[in-house]
Amino acid sequence: MPDVDVALEGRLAEDTALLIEAVREAGALALSLFRTDVRNWIKGKSSPVSEADLAVNDLLARRLRSATPNYGWLSEESADDPARLARPRVWIVDPIDGTRSYLAGQEDWSVSVGLVEGDAPLLGAVFAPVTGELFFAARGEGARRNDAPIRAAAGARLDPGRIVGPKPLVQRLGEALEPGPLHPRIGSLALKICRAAEGRLDAAFAGGHSHDWDLAAADLIVHEAGGTMTSLSGEAVVYNRPEVKHEPLVAAGRERHARIVAHFRRSPPV
Incomplete structure (x- = not known):
């Protein structure tokens, strides 16, 4: 893990203000192009990308990198x-999580x-421009949505109507999952974790x-909201490695998360 320069400790307030301002500006730009005839194509095997x-x-690269030239940069579109x-x-x-x-x-x-x-998140911001929801967290300072504190749901009940994820993975909960329809899909993984x-x-x-860019901000937000996110076997998510792709993960309040992880330890997905 790279050593953290002591001089960086005093930058937290500046980085927080920079992040919130940049994310709001980026959201406004995305919203201005939303439901217009933007050019789009497929990259790799099946991942959509657009203008x-x-x-x-x-925009984010200009705003963030110019203000913090000594920081690294990892983006889905760079x-x-x-x-x-x-x-x-x-x-x-x-830049846009949930392009589809x-x-x-x-x-x-x-x-x-x-x-x-x-290798761990320090600040995280997830902005949903259509609904105007800005989720934000700083390490050790709690999480909020539009300045109101948020908390992950308590309890261990596994109601399929309140669980989101790939259908085969959710169904692997088997008998632990109560009867009922699954929750509709949410396109943005970061937004799903914030929910x-x-x-x-x-x-x-x-x-x-999933990749680092899908997860890093929302990971901190759910942890600061009293929840947790790990692999299905309970291992912490580590960021800024050479390999930025991750195995299946689950985010939930601590009691429910512990029950899910215990289930998958007994019956791991194939």
Whole structure:
């Protein structure tokens, strides 16, 4: 883990203000292009990307990187620079998390930006521009939505109507899962985790294709809201590694999270 420069400790207030301002500005730009005829295409095997993703990424890069030239940068829409691995702090960015929903004109997308120190999130902001919800957390200071404190739902009950994630993964809860329909899909993984952080969902699963940029901001938010997010076997999520892809994860309040992890330890997914 890179050493954290003592001089950085005094930057937390500046970085917080910078992050919130930049995320709001990025959200406004994304919203101005929302439900317009933006050019889009497929990258890799099946991941959609659009002119809006790139425009928002460029805005965030200008705002954040120019103000913090000594920080690293990792974004879904930027070429990866291995120099980030030696930086004490790294911006981890998903310009539009939930691009499929964005292109379909649906509301469930977000702008997600985390600031990682060493290998763990220090600041996290997830902004849902359509609904005007800004989720924010700073390490050790709690989590909030639009300045109101939020808390993950207490209890251990596994109600499928309050759990979101890939259907096969949720169904692996088997007999522990109460009868009932599954919750509708949420396009943005970061927003899905934030819904668990604020107690509107009991749990949120991530499949085995999530990356640092999907997770870093929301991870801190759910932890600061009294919940936790780990692998299905209970291992903490580590950021800013050479490999930024993660195995399946679950986020929930602590009691419910412990029950889910205990279940998957007994019956791991194949």
